[in-house]
Amino acid sequence: MARILIVDDDTDLLEGQKLFLEKNGYTIDTALTIDEGLEKAKEAAPDMIIADLMMEHYDSGFVFCKKVREIPGLQKVPIVMQTAAPRKVGFAFETGAAPGREWMKVDEVLTKPVPLEHLLGKIEQYLSGKARDA
Amino acid sequence: MPDLEPAVPVTSQAPVAEAAPGGDRDSVRVIVIDDEEGMREGMRRVLERRGFAVRTARDGESALRLLEEAPSDVALVDLKMPGIDGFKVTEHITRRFAGRTVVVIVSALATVEAAVEVTQHGAFDFLVKPFTPDDLLQVVNRAVQQSRLLRERERYLSELAGERNLSHQMISSMHEGVVVLNIRRAPVLMNPRAEHLLGKRFREGMMLPELFPDLDAAAAIEAVIDSAPARSECRAVQLSAGEGRMQVSISPLLRDGEAGGAIVILSDITESWKAEQDKNRFVSMVAHELKSPLSAIINYINVILTGMFDDNPPKVKEMLERCKVRGEALLDLVRDLLYINSREVGKVERSLEALDLKAVIAAQLEFFRVQTEKRRITTAFEAPLEAYPVRADRGDLDRIFMNLISNAIKYNRDQGRLTVCIRDGGAAWEIAVTDTGIGMNETERGNIFQEFYRVKSHKTSGIAGTGLGLATVKRVLGEYNGTILVQTKPDAGSTFTVVFPKE
Numbered sequence: 001m002a003r004i005l006i007v008d009d010d011t012d013l014l015e016g017q018k019l020f021l022e023k024n025g026y027t028i029d030t031a032l033t034i035d036e037g038l039e040k041a042k043e044a045a046p047d048m049i050i051a052d053l054m055m056e057h058y059d060s061g062f063v064f065c066k067k068v069r070e071i072p073g074l075q076k077v078p079i080v081m082q083t084a085a086p087r088k089v090g091f092a093f094e095t096g097a098a099p100g101r102e103w104m105k106v107d108e109v110l111t112k113p114v115p116l117e118h119l120l121g122k123i124e125q126y127l128s129g130k131a132r133d134a
Numbered sequence: 135m136p137d138l139e140p141a142v143p144v145t146s147q148a149p150v151a152e153a154a155p156g157g158d159r160d161s162v163r164v165i166v167i168d169d170e171e172g173m174r175e176g177m178r179r180v181l182e183r184r185g186f187a188v189r190t191a192r193d194g195e196s197a198l199r200l201l202e203e204a205p206s207d208v209a210l211v212d213l214k215m216p217g218i219d220g221f222k223v224t225e226h227i228t229r230r231f232a233g234r235t236v237v238v239i240v241s242a243l244a245t246v247e248a249a250v251e252v253t254q255h256g257a258f259d260f261l262v263k264p265f266t267p268d269d270l271l272q273v274v275n276r277a278v279q280q281s282r283l284l285r286e287r288e289r290y291l292s293e294l295a296g297e298r299n300l301s302h303q304m305i306s307s308m309h310e311g312v313v314v315l316n317i318r319r320a321p322v323l324m325n326p327r328a329e330h331l332l333g334k335r336f337r338e339g340m341m342l343p344e345l346f347p348d349l350d351a352a353a354a355i356e357a358v359i360d361s362a363p364a365r366s367e368c369r370a371v372q373l374s375a376g377e378g379r380m381q382v383s384i385s386p387l388l389r390d391g392e393a394g395g396a397i398v399i400l401s402d403i404t405e406s407w408k409a410e411q412d413k414n415r416f417v418s419m420v421a422h423e424l425k426s427p428l429s430a431i432i433n434y435i436n437v438i439l440t441g442m443f444d445d446n447p448p449k450v451k452e453m454l455e456r457c458k459v460r461g462e463a464l465l466d467l468v469r470d471l472l473y474i475n476s477r478e479v480g481k482v483e484r485s486l487e488a489l490d491l492k493a494v495i496a497a498q499l500e501f502f503r504v505q506t507e508k509r510r511i512t513t514a515f516e517a518p519l520e521a522y523p524v525r526a527d528r529g530d531l532d533r534i535f536m537n538l539i540s541n542a543i544k545y546n547r548d549q550g551r552l553t554v555c556i557r558d559g560g561a562a563w564e565i566a567v568t569d570t571g572i573g574m575n576e577t578e579r580g581n582i583f584q585e586f587y588r589v590k591s592h593k594t595s596g597i598a599g600t601g602l603g604l605a606t607v608k609r610v611l612g613e614y615n616g617t618i619l620v621q622t623k624p625d626a627g628s629t630f631t632v633v634f635p636k637e
Contacts, residue, residue, distance in 0.1 A: 032592055113429035116440075
């Protein structure tokens with residue numbers, strides 16, 4: 001079964017998503033900080049990563065993603081970022097454009113609150129590999 | 135500059151009846167200076183019959199004395215007199231009463247040379263003896279006309295000088311910077327404020343790019359000049375000026391309906407700009423802080439609604455408990471935001487009263503007793519004096535100590551200690567709130583007074599808070615010239631010391 005790592009500094013958000021996704025058959029690892037997230041990414045080799053943006057710092061999520069890409073075997077792992085930040089915090093979330101994606105190292109940015117069904121749909125989409133080829 | 139043409143209609147032949155100088159309806163004043171009594175009286179009769187106010191003098195000296203007493207509009211001066219001759223008298227009058235008295239020379243010397251000489255001495259016209267009453271009236275009327283023109287011109291010039299002086303002072307004293315550019319985009323005027331804002335001294339021959347290295351501003355100025363006069367549009371651009379921000383407003387300068395350059399007004403908008411930036415950042419943070427708990431709550435509710443935990447009521451209850459905690463924290467946040475806002479807009483006036491810190495803190499500790507007992511935290515309150523008087527707003531004191539005591543419980547360990555201690559620090563009371571909780575590292579300690587900053591780690595996960603508590607404490611304390619100090623050690627605890635001035 002597919003393994004997903006969720007990194008977020010909100011325990012309740014982690015708990016809710018974990019419970020929901022586990023019931024849908026996924027194996028979920030959670031991490032509250034980017035350091036913990038990197039550790040778990042190395043150990044568990046997740047099939048997909050969901051990360052928050054603003055954690056310890058406003059850009060922790062980006063730092064995390066950049067470091068994930070440096071882990072052997074995770075260069076291509078799908079990463080979806082979820083954030084409660086407005087669409088513009090000094091930079092625009094233009095993941096659709098190739099240069100933006102290159103820079104941010106993420107496949108997509110979702111705005112919180114992300115409905116669980118929507119999150120599930122995204123996960124299925126990325127794990128089936130369609131989104132990355134699209 | 136346009137030529138200085140007095141805007142007074144000139145009629146070639148003003149009727150005598152209207153010859154009185156503008157303003158007063160008194161007769162036009164004429165002085166006749168002649169040593170021959172017959173001439174003097176003859177001219178007086180002709181002129182008085184036509185309504186002129188006539189004075190006479192037999193020689194230059196007495197004429198000048200009369201003129202010193204009261205000036206005349208027209209002086210008829212005989213050229214050949216004993217004592218000071220007519221030329222001297224003319225010179226004196228035109229110098230002494232320039233722009234006031236018009237001199238007409240009366241002479242028997244009817245030559246071109248004499249005429250030229252007369253005007254060289256400052257006379258306006260001359261009348262050749264012998265003359266008819268009509269000749270006299272004609273010459274005098276012309277002189278009256280001239281006198282009136284002179285006075286108009288005089289008044290116009292002094293008004294103009296006054297206005298120029300006024301404009302100059304106004305422009306110099308303006309809080310805004312003013313730069314006037316001519317059609318060739320060369321600055322022709324800069325007030326001191328503009329020099330200050332642009333950081334450049336005005337000098338002849340300086341050009342636009344030197345003054346406005348910013349391309350947007352230069353382009354806007356060019357556009358305004360180029361589009362005039364067809365479109366007299368004004369433009370405004372914002373420039374970053376060092377750390378600050380400047381508003382540049384450009385209006386076309388028109389001369390006789392043609393493009394003549396531009397008037398550039400510079401305003402320092404740094405403060406409002408910064409305030410706006412702060413406000414935007416604050417609103418973004420608020421949105422973020424509101425959405426985070428809502429996301430968590432909605433997630434839990436959705437999980438419950440899927441029915442996937444219907445067979446596990448304790449799990450459902452656990453999720454609902456968390457929803458409650460997060461919902462309450464959200465309410466706290468809204469309350470804090472409203473408090474901050476009401477303080478900012480000055481809606482809430484502080485109502486200062488004589489209060490006792492001991493009583494205020496004791497009440498707060500009592501309020502939190504349920505929570506401390508639940509987590510079996512031992513509370514100690516050390517305040518040996520009878521009372522600790524301060525003048526403050528009750529709501530402010532409550533907010534300060536509620537936040538500090540609440541933090542000391544939230545970030546404490548179970549079965550820990552909470553100590554509140556009031557000491558006499560001379561000019562101020564020092565209130566120390568000490569916990570035996572998780573403490574903070576250097577980075578965390580440096581950030582805790584920032585709005586929306588929350589220490590995020592495993593140790594704090596699950597602890598609800600708004601991120602506004604300490605920021606508010608510090609802000610409120612500032613209004614009493616108070617301060618707050620922090621001593622902390624990771625995993626040992628923290629002490630927050632409020633220094634509250636006695637007066």
